[in-house]
Amino acid sequence: MSAKHRTLYDKIWDAHVVEQRDDGTCLIFIDRHLVHEVTSPQAFEALRLSGRKVRRPELTLAVPDHNLPTTARVDADGNRIPIADQESAAQLAALEANAPAFGVRYFGATAKEQGIVHVVGPEQGFSLPGTTIVCGDSHTACHGGLGAWAFGIGTSEVEHVLATQTLLLRKSRTMEIRVEGELGPGITSKDLILHIIGVIGTAGGTGHVIEYRGKVFEDMSIESRLTVCNMSIEGGARGGMIAPDETTFAYLKGRNFAPKGEEWDKAVAYWKTLHSDEGAVFDKSVVIDATEVEPTVTWGTSPEDVVPIGGVVPDPLSFADPSKQKAARASLDYMGLEPGQRMDEIEVQNIFIGSCTNSRIEDLRAAAEVLRGRHIHPNIKWGIVVPGSGLVKIQAEAEGLDKVFIDAGLEWREPGCSACLGMNPDKVPMGERSASTSNRNFVGRQGPGARTHLVSPSMAAAAAVAGRLADVRELSKQPA
Numbered sequence: 001m002s003a004k005h006r007t008l009y010d011k012i013w014d015a016h017v018v019e020q021r022d023d024g025t026c027l028i029f030i031d032r033h034l035v036h037e038v039t040s041p042q043a044f045e046a047l048r049l050s051g052r053k054v055r056r057p058e059l060t061l062a063v064p065d066h067n068l069p070t071t072a073r074v075d076a077d078g079n080r081i082p083i084a085d086q087e088s089a090a091q092l093a094a095l096e097a098n099a100p101a102f103g104v105r106y107f108g109a110t111a112k113e114q115g116i117v118h119v120v121g122p123e124q125g126f127s128l129p130g131t132t133i134v135c136g137d138s139h140t141a142c143h144g145g146l147g148a149w150a151f152g153i154g155t156s157e158v159e160h161v162l163a164t165q166t167l168l169l170r171k172s173r174t175m176e177i178r179v180e181g182e183l184g185p186g187i188t189s190k191d192l193i194l195h196i197i198g199v200i201g202t203a204g205g206t207g208h209v210i211e212y213r214g215k216v217f218e219d220m221s222i223e224s225r226l227t228v229c230n231m232s233i234e235g236g237a238r239g240g241m242i243a244p245d246e247t248t249f250a251y252l253k254g255r256n257f258a259p260k261g262e263e264w265d266k267a268v269a270y271w272k273t274l275h276s277d278e279g280a281v282f283d284k285s286v287v288i289d290a291t292e293v294e295p296t297v298t299w300g301t302s303p304e305d306v307v308p309i310g311g312v313v314p315d316p317l318s319f320a321d322p323s324k325q326k327a328a329r330a331s332l333d334y335m336g337l338e339p340g341q342r343m344d345e346i347e348v349q350n351i352f353i354g355s356c357t358n359s360r361i362e363d364l365r366a367a368a369e370v371l372r373g374r375h376i377h378p379n380i381k382w383g384i385v386v387p388g389s390g391l392v393k394i395q396a397e398a399e400g401l402d403k404v405f406i407d408a409g410l411e412w413r414e415p416g417c418s419a420c421l422g423m424n425p426d427k428v429p430m431g432e433r434s435a436s437t438s439n440r441n442f443v444g445r446q447g448p449g450a451r452t453h454l455v456s457p458s459m460a461a462a463a464a465v466a467g468r469l470a471d472v473r474e475l476s477k478q479p480a
């Protein structure tokens with residue numbers, strides 16, 4: 001047992017210890033295992049070779065997302081369109097064969113429930129408060145938005161979880177990110193998390209599990225909480241979570257795999273105990289003033305390279321640390337930017353609205369609100385909107401959002417990871433620049449030589465209209 005006054009993370013940890021080892025590690029029970037096509041083929045193959053089964057197939061959910069093209073998946077006769085890329089096709093085929101062979105629940109490429117694994121888990125009520133959730137994917141912390149302890153694992157751990165439903169872990173340290181005050185008008189959860197990563201840096205959360213605390217998070221929708229927790233890994237953290245509350249319960253009620261009837265009442269009673277006790281001590285604490293958060297954009301090739309839209313590209317010499325100076329110089333070189341250049345004068349040629357950070361219905365509504373009655377700028381050569389799941393797509397179409405995007409000149413696609421990373425045909429061309437709602441602006445992330453500026457959905461829409469990075473608050477003042 002941990003201390004008397006426990007943090008949310010302590011409580012979830014304590015509830016999942018199967019066995020404590022002398023070396024300080026614990027065998028932890030894993031409640032939920034999400035599986036996608038990239039990190040699972042070898043794990044299933046290893047099980048097959050050793051003649052083992054999936055220990056708890058009902059706690060496992062598989063869905064392809066990374067490699068699927070986001071163009072039509074069936075032809076006019078209803079036949080599946082094959083994937084041209086051989087490696088992608090092989091990974092998809094492996095998952096399609098492995099799921100039924102091992103009795104694992106599977107949402108296939110053409111199922112309406114298919115989507116990005118981190119969008120599907122919450123949407124299906126598969127991800128629940130107080131659960132341990134793993135996936136062979138670094139953005140698994142996303143599910144912490146529901147009050148779960150969720151974290152990414154490697155392929156050998158995927159195999160371990162498939163075979164045993166447990167993991168041998170060492171407890172992380174705890175970190176509180178307390179946000180005080182309120183966000184200004186037009187400032188979103190994406191701006192906030194980019195700002196936070198700017199403050200703590202990409203190593204700020206190393207070795208820690210973050211709990212995001214404060215009224216800002218209590219007031220947030222689940223979609224926004226998922227966006228915040230999603231990027232915990234970009235701040236170096238092992239996980240990120242927000243205590244579950246009435247908003248969480250209302251979001252989950254009635255969802256496909258959420259508990260029903262009496263089970264629901266029991267679950268809610270338990271979930272209500274899942275918050276850090278008064279007097280609980282965190283190993284590290286950071287306080288952020290919400291009123292300081294502006295619409296935030298990145299200028300470099302690390303998610304910590306952030307600046308308000310009203311700011312300028314920084315001078316590498318402005319950083320105290322010589323290694324950061326060197327990194328900034330390399331970033332500016334790659335990004336084709338000069339110190340002192342105004343952020344809102346940087347022209348973009350590509351728009352990507354999607355990814356597990358920002359492809360839920362609320363994100364699409366926010367982008368559509370800016371684009372309604374407007375058209376994309378002639379600078380924009382390619383702009384796509386990629387819903388996070390088939391169900392998000394259906395909902396968006398029922399609200400007419402697809403028409404708003406298409407009328408504005410953007411493409412409306414099938415669900416998947418898409419241009420978030422260059423593993424499928426959606427890529428930003430060499431040397432071109434994108435305003436992207438994804439979570440990583442690494443060198444080559446959106447394709448070889450692609451230059452990525454991370455933004456919120458409404459800021460991506462503003463960039464589409466302006467043909468450059470732009471302050472959505474300025475645009476909103478003008479008539480459409």
Ligand SMILES: CC(C)[C@H](C(=O)O)[C@@H](O)C(=O)O
Binds near residue numbers: 039139152421
């Ligand atoms: C391909 C996958 C393993 C990878 C990850 O671990 O996160 C991807 O989802 C990413 O966002 O870079």
Ligand code: SF4
Binds near residue numbers: 118139416420
């Ligand atoms: S959308 Fe991007 S960040 Fe999310 S799982 Fe897919 S590739 Fe990774």
